[in-house]
Amino acid sequence: MTTEILETLLARRSAWPLMAPAPQAGELETILQAAATAPDHAGLMPWHFKVVQGDARQVLLQQVLQHPDAQTEQVQALRGKYTLKLTTAPLVIVLAARMTPHLKAPEFEQLLTAGAAVMNMLNAAHVLGYSGFWSSAPDPLGSLLNQVMGFAPQDKIIGLLNLGVPVNAPREQAPRAAWQSYAELWTGS
Template identity: 35%
Template sequence: MGTPVLNLLLERRSCSSLGEPAPDEQALDVIFRAALRVPDFQRLRPYRFLVASGDGLHRLGALMQDAARQSGLADEIVDRALGMPKRAPMVVVVAAIHRPHKVVTPFEQQLTAGCAVMAMQMAAFAQGYGGIWRSGWPMFNRTLHSALGLAEADQIVGFLYLGTPTAEPKNPLPGAEWASFVQWL
């Protein structure tokens, strides 16, 4: 293929084994500038990025634990919630912020926020960091949304865990060729 950009796209892999260091201020500048370049119909910028690192990881975990408890989730989920953000030295909560608009639907705005997560992960990967886009119950928990200051119409689209890979990321699933996912009209 040849070009560095194509190699980046074709070699990107999620990495769940992450340690210090997290992206520094200069790397974060690139990561967030990449997020602002995603497709965004009508330039609504329908996203917010909530960054947790250091003590912020404990605060985010406490919010998750409290949300799990208030929502009546199983004790094992409540117990595990406190440590969830600590699987990486930095977690970026990405939320689609609903901007009322006569043409751009909430779903389109959520897609824009989702594209921002991917752009941020790619920018981190390009700078030598690892990352993984996580979802799970916290993404849909309205108690957590409220605790994070999000409005009822807003929606978390993912948790981007960032850091330095501490193990080789898993290879993509073998055997899948793009042609098996494509139908020509």
């Protein structure tokens, strides 16, 4: 069983675009619970997520596009991109790193921990048979999502986690890099 789990994890690839089905309620709870297994120095849980599915995806898109700060040429030029990011997958999790000033857990560590929480969710979704795509949400989309969805002022939007199943059959992928290309055994000599 351990070998099967490792083979499953090593086979994970991002997929886009995604379609239904999305994880069901119990599966979604498992995926979200996987975030809590991230290394978390000082126990800050420096992440906060908002799950958007079904018709709520269109509602979110409309609220983002109608926000007063979205009435710029820059945002209007990105309408299509925002539509794809917020409505293509059947389930979208808006991801934020929740920064808390702490002497023993600097901001960079909290960001890494939030990223580890997201990766754990992505892996859990994969083990459950779903595909995922973690996309960025650079400003102005990040700040628009922060305002529209009511994230806290200390929250930094770190992207969107889209979940579902691939629209297209998986295509032949280039082999992953061998670990020796990015890691070495240090012997001290």
